[in-house]
Amino acid sequence: xxxxxxxxxxxxxxxxRRLALLVALIVLVDQxxxxxxVNALDDGRTIDVxxxxxxxxxxxxxxxxxxxxxLGPVVGIVALVAVALLIRAxxxxxxxxxxxxxxxxxxxxxxxxxxxVFRGDGWLHGHVVxxxxxQWFAVFNAADSAITVGAGVLIFGLFREYREAxxxxxxx
Numbered sequence: 593x594x595x596x597x598x599x600x601x602x603x604x605x606x607x608x609r610r611l612a613l614l615v616a617l618i619v620l621v622d623q624x625x626x627x628x629x630v631n632a633l634d635d636g637r638t639i640d641v642x643x644x645x646x647x648x649x650x651x652x653x654x655x656x657x658x659x660x661x662x663l664g665p666v667v668g669i670v671a672l673v674a675v676a677l678l679i680r681a682x683x684x685x686x687x688x689x690x691x692x693x694x695x696x697x698x699x700x701x702x703x704x705x706x707x708x709v710f711r712g713d714g715w716l717h718g719h720v721v722x723x724x725x726x727q728w729f730a731v732f733n734a735a736d737s738a739i740t741v742g743a744g745v746l747i748f749g750l751f752r753e754y755r756e757a758x759x760x761x762x763x764x
Contacts, residue, residue, distance in 0.1 A: 604688070605685075605687075605688060605691060606688065606691050606692065606695075608683065611682060611691060611692070611695040614692070614695045614696065614699065615695050615698050615699040615702065616699075617699070618695075618696060618699025618700060618702075618703060618734070618735070618738045619699050619702050619703045619706065619735075621734050622699070622700070622703030622704075622706075622733060622734040622735040622738070623703060623706060625723075625733065625734045626703075626707065626721040626723070626733060626734075629647060629649055629721055629723035629733075630649065630721060632647075633647055633648065633649035633723060634649065636649075637649075638725075644726050644727045644728060645724070645725070645726055646725050646726075646727065647723050647724065647725065648723060648725040648731065649721070649722075649723050650721075650722040650723065650725075650731045651719035651720065651721060651722070652719060652720045652722055653717075653718075653719045653720075665716040665717065667708070667716075668705065668708040668709070668716035669716065671701055671704070671705045671708070672705065674701060675698060675701050675702060675705065678694055678697055678698045678701065679698060681694055682694035682695055682698060687749050687753060688749070689745050689746065689748060689749020689750075689752065690746060690749055692742075692745055693742045693743065693744075693745035693746035693749060694742065694746070695742070696738045696739070696741055696742025696745060697738070697739050697742035697743060697746075698742075699735070699738050699742075700734075700735040700736060700737070700738035700739035700742065701735070701739065702735075703733075703734065703735030703738070704720045704733075704735045704736070707719065707720040707721055708720065720733070720735075721733060722736075724737075
């Protein structure tokens, strides 16, 4: 099977510079929005946006959905290793969807990791700032959104590769 043929002909592979810019943009937007939230939503203030969406400040020392709350340093170390492995995978990515999806996940992971490093009493003892609250789902932030969208892009790309591989197999 020629996996190079599975690549999307309508998109060109992004350069490492373009992927780094995407990662940097995600980290900047994430950190800016968290700084805004910390300043604008202090003292329990909330801002109702639309429907059930509101901005309400929260802090998470654990992982997704507030699990593993007091394992901040362990979560931070695992995140550091994960970022290194994700960077390696992104550099080696063979499809546009994999490259961009991984870059989005890396940007989100670095954004949340920055909180653990810089928003606490000691190295990796910080809390991730969360402020986007639908009131019927977990409170999250821009980094979490980038991770989720990046995972969706990866899944879409894998589905597309699988479908194209099956189509090529039928023609062999």
